[in-house]
Amino acid sequence: MLTLQQATKLTLQLYNMTIIDISTLPSYIDQNFLVVDKDDTKYVLKIMNSEESENDSRLEVQTLAMSFLNQHGIPCQTAMLTTTGQLMHMEEIDCGQGAQTYYVRLMNYLPGxxxxxxxxxxxxxxxxxxxxxxxxxxxxxxxxxxxxxxxxxxxxxxxxxxxxxxxxxxxxxxxxxxxxxxxxxxxxxxxxxxxxxxxxxxxxxxxxxxxxxxxxxxxxxxxxxxxxxxxxxxxxxxxxxxxxxxxxxxxxxxxxxxxxxxxxxxxxxxxxxxxxxxxxxxxxxxxxxxxxxxxxxxxxxxxxxxxxxxxxxxxxxxxxxxxxxxxxxxxxxxxxxxxxxxxxxx
Known part of the structure; x- marks a missing residue:
């Protein structure tokens, strides 16, 4: 499991975001964090599980589908671009059981x-x-x-x-x-x-x-x-x-x-x-x-x-x-x- 410190460092590194608050969100087998930046805007940092991270093209289809539905008026999350212009980023992370690769996305936060x-x-x-x-x-x-x-x-x-x-x-x-x-x-x-x-x-x-x-x-x-x-x-x-x-x-x-x-x-x-x-x-x-x-x-x-x-x-x-x-x-x-x-x- 990623620590709050690791998640904070990752968000700063990939999105150049100054975080004022970060906390964990419930998830089935992924890891989710609620991130609040200096402008008080909320985001969700999503670390995909290692199994799903093996298929980057499939993840991309899912990510673009959310944007597509959002453009058609359906309230879906959309992915923020990294500082290098990526919708998602593969990161090697050690969660305590040796380094593994996981895909990381930062999504907008939806109310409710x-x-x-x-x-x-x-x-x-x-x-x-x-x-x-x-x-x-x-x-x-x-x-x-x-x-x-x-x-x-x-x-x-x-x-x-x-x-x-x-x-x-x-x-x-x-x-x-x-x-x-x-x-x-x-x-x-x-x-x-x-x-x-x-x-x-x-x-x-x-x-x-x-x-x-x-x-x-x-x-x-x-x-x-x-x-x-x-x-x-x-x-x-x-x-x-x-x-x-x-x-x-x-x-x-x-x-x-x-x-x-x-x-x-x-x-x-x-x-x-x-x-x-x-x-x-x-x-x-x-x-x-x-x-x-x-x-x-x-x-x-x-x-x-x-x-x-x-x-x-x-x-x-x-x-x-x-x-x-x-x-x-x-x-x-x-x-x-x-x-x-x-x-x-x-």
Missing amino acids: KTIAESLITVQDFYQVGKLAAVIDTTMQQYVSPNLHLLKGNQRWSLSNIPLIEGYLSVMDGDPLQEVIKAVIKQYESHVIPKIGSFRKGIIHGDMNDHNILVTPVDNGRHEVSGVLDFSFLMIDCYVFEVAVVIAYMMLENPSPLDVGGAVLAGWESVTVLSDEEKDSLFLLVLGRLCQSLVYGRYNAIKYPDNDKYILSTAKSGTRLLNKLWEMGKKDVERKWFTDASTFSDK
Whole structure:
């Protein structure tokens, strides 16, 4: 882990910035620092994890995508140029376990609190669903010679739910393991045959409750003030985006079953899902919860210093997965689809 002193020195060296305050920010497996300069302007210094730092072209595609969306009115972070005019810089850093190379970016700071920290209304979830669809349809215009790097079998893609089986030993002794095995089995028989018919494009891939910032407006509602973390940006199925948003927006919500219909209605105000996509939504949502719980436990073992943050969704995720599984596809979908069809953007 980088110390505050190392981060301060790095920021001065790369950006010639005089820092008056610096502190750590939570992150899954990267390192983030909140930096305040002499003009009282806030920035986020982001040190990418060593694995992602191995693919500089992919990181560049993600960084430029954020700027592209920002230019289209979507509140995303943009990277500051280094003193030598680079959007990101590779730095060899010794974090206590020998020197390794990491990519460093300094991003502008976006205001607001995460959805995980906020009391969100169903109208807010409608807006989040709509924004997810706007992001994905806007990205259809994004051009880069390296777009092919966004293809491929990423572990977190919802097309790769069966890969969870290779990590299931981390759930040994946990009764949830049997539920996860059953979800995988149903996914293989009900979803895999349909995937070929799903529409594809560039998706954010990880619009979770920690990656969306909101600020209060009126009547208890919020507006999205920031969309963070484009490290899962990928060419994948649009319905996967809907499923990811629903899964994570339910996690900390006191009425999780009210979330799906609002998100779906927001999404479909921009682009409508096909019958095959809708029919797969329940198992895709469950699949994402399974991924989050299994990979979360695996990464907590791999990164023990950050296990508290990595496992922050484990308790509510376990409860939610059990609840949805017990209710079953038919009842959950009836609730979601009925809510979506009667939802009005008040």
